[in-house]
Amino acid sequence: MKNFSSISEFTLSGFNELIENRYVFFSLTVLSYHIILFCNITVIFSIVSKRGLHEPMYIFLCNLCVNALYGTAAFYPKFMYDLLSQLHVISYTGCLIQIFVIYSSALCDFSTLTVMAYDRYVAICKPLEYHSEMTNHKIIKCILFSWLAPLFCVALLVLLTSRLTLCGSRIEKLYCENWAVVKLACSSTTVNNVIGYIIMIVYVGHAVLIACSYIQLIETCSRSREGKYRFMQTCMPHLLTLLNVSIALLFDVLYSRYGSNSLPQGLRHFLALDFLLIPPIFNPLIYGLSLTKIRKQVMRMFFSNIVVVF
Template identity: 80%
Template sequence: MVSQGKQVWSEDPDKLDPKSPIIKRHKILCTLPWRGFLVPSPGASLGNRSVVQNVSSILVFTLSGLDGTVENKYVLFSLTALCYNFVLLCNITVIFSITSDKCLHEPMYIFLCNLCINALYGTAGFYPKFMYDLLSQLHVISYAGCLIQIFVIYSSALCDFSTLTVMAYDRYAAICRPLEYHSEMTNHKIVKFIIFSWFAPLFCIAVLVLLTSRLALCGSNIEKIYCENWAVVKLACSSTTVNNVIGYIVLVVYFGHAVLIVGSYIQLIETCRKSKESRYKFMQTCTPHILTLLNVAISLMFDVLYSRYGSNSFPRGLRIFLALDFLLMPPILNPLIYGLTLTKIRKQMLQECKVQDYKTDEQFLSTGHQTCEHLTHYLFPPPTLNWYDKISKFFAVLH
C-alpha cells in the first residue's frame, strides 16, 4: 500500500514535462488518500542527478483480519449487532438498577457501576467500526482513527483491571476489618478510587500512543480486525526500544495490581476460615468478583500472547476469536455474573420489571375499561323518552 525505498531522479524539477510518467504517477498517488507519497526533504539538492529523499507517510491502515469473510458478512453483522445490543442492555440495566435504588449506593455497587460504564466506553470504540467494516468492501481505518481506537480499547481494558483491584481492596476491608469499614470507605475515598481506576489507565495508554505516533512506518497492513498498538509498532522503520521499555513498565505496573489482588484474597481466605458468617459473606460477594477477575485476566492474556507470539498459521476462526475475546466476553459476562449472584441487584432488577409490568397492565385495563364503556354505549344506547311519555309527564307536573 505504501511506496517504500523508491527514488525519483530528475534534473531541474521546474523543467519536468507535466505529461511525464513521473508527474502522472505523483498525481495518482496524491489522489489516493491511503497511498504513500514522495516528499523532497528541505535540505535536498535538486541539481544534476540529485536524489529527492523518499519519506513514507501513512494516512490509512488496512485491516486484513476480515479478509475472506465476504460470504458470511451478513450473518456476522447480524450476530455482532445482536451481541452489541445485548451488551448495551445488560450494562445499562445494571447501571440503572444501582443508580435508582439508594440502598445500592454502597462502595461495592458503585465500583460495579463504574465497571459497567467502562464496558460501554470500551465497546463503543470497537463495535460500531467493526460492524461498518463487515458491510464495507474496503477494511481501512485512518491513521488518527487507528490511534484513537487503540487508546479507547486498551484504556478500557486496563480500567477493568484497575477497577477490579479497587473492588478486591473493598472486599478485604469489608470482611477482614468490618468494624472499621464504614469509617475507612468514605465517600471521599470512593471518589479517589474511581479517579485512580480511570486516570492510571488513561495516562499509561496515552503515553504508549504518543510514543507510537512518533514512529516512522514502513507499512500499512494490520493483520487484525481492529487497531492494536503492537501491530502498529511492528510496522516501524526506526528503533522501537523506547516503546518496548515503556510497554514492559506498564505490564509490570499492572502485574503489581495482580499481586495486590492475590494478596487481598489470601487475607480474605484466612479470615473466612475462622467464621461461618465471613464464609457466607465471602461466597456471596467475592465469588462474582473472582469470576469477573478470571474473565478479564484470561481475555487480556490471550490478547497479549496472540499479539506478541501469534502466528498466521492459526486457523482464521481461532485468530478472530482470540482477537475478539477480551472485547466480547467481559462486557457480557460481568453484568450477568453480578446481576445473577448479588441478591440486592437481582431483587432490584426484578422489582423494576414488576413495576413496569404493573404500569403496563394498569394502563391496559384502564384503556380496556374505557373501550368497553364506549362499545356498550354504542351497542346498547340508554333509553330515551318518546313524545307520549313527555306529554304524560308534563300533565302530571301540572296536576
C-alpha cells in the same frame, strides 16, 4: 520508503476471511452488542436509581459497567460497519483513537477490579473500620485512580506510537492494536517496547495485590459459616470477573506479540476479540445474578414496567 506523514489510513486485512459469511457475523455482532448495552445499562440504572445500592461495592460495579460501554463503543460500531463495507480501512487518527479507547478501557477494568478487591478486603477483614475507611472521599479517589492511571499509561503508549516512522499500512487484525502498528515501524521501537513492558509489570503488580488480598480474605472467611457465606455472596462474583478479564487480556497480549499464523483463522479472531466480547457481557450477568440486592432491584424494575404497560 513511506513515513508516518504519508500514511493517512490503515487497511484491516483481518476481514478478508470474513467476507463470505459477513451477514452471519453482522447478525451475531448486532446481537452481542445489544446484549452488552442492555446488561450494562440495566445494572447501571439499577444501582443509580436505588439509594440502598449507593455503597462502595455497588458504586465500583457501576464504574465497571460504565467502562464496558466506553470500551466497546470504540470497537462494535466500526466493526459492524466494516462487515458490510467493501473497503476495510481506518484513518491514521481513527486508529490511534481506537487503540487509546480500547486499551485504556481494558486497563481500567483491571484497576477497578483491584479497587474492588481492596473494598472487599476492608469489608471482611476489618469490618469495624469499614465505614471510617471507605468514606465518600476515598471512593472518589479510588474511581479517579481506576480511570486516570490507565488513561495516562495508554496515552503515553499512543504518543510514542504516533512518533514512529512507518513503512507499511496493513494491519492483520479486525481492529487497531498498538503492537500491530508498532510492528509496521521502520525506526527503532526500543522505547515503545520498554514502556510497554513496564506497564505490563505495573498491572501484573495489580494482580499480585489482588491475590494477596484474597489470601487474607480466604483465611478470614474460612473461620466461620457466616464468613464463608459472605465470601461466596460478594467475593465469588468478583473472583469470577477477575479470572474472566485476566484470561481475556492474557489471550490478547499473547496473540498480539507471539501469535502464529499457523493457528486457524477463526481461533486467531476469537483470541483477538475475546476481551471485547466476553467480559462486557459476563461481568454484569455475574453480578446481576449473584448479588441479591442487584437481582431484586432488576426484578422490581422490570415487574413495575410490566404493570405500567398493562
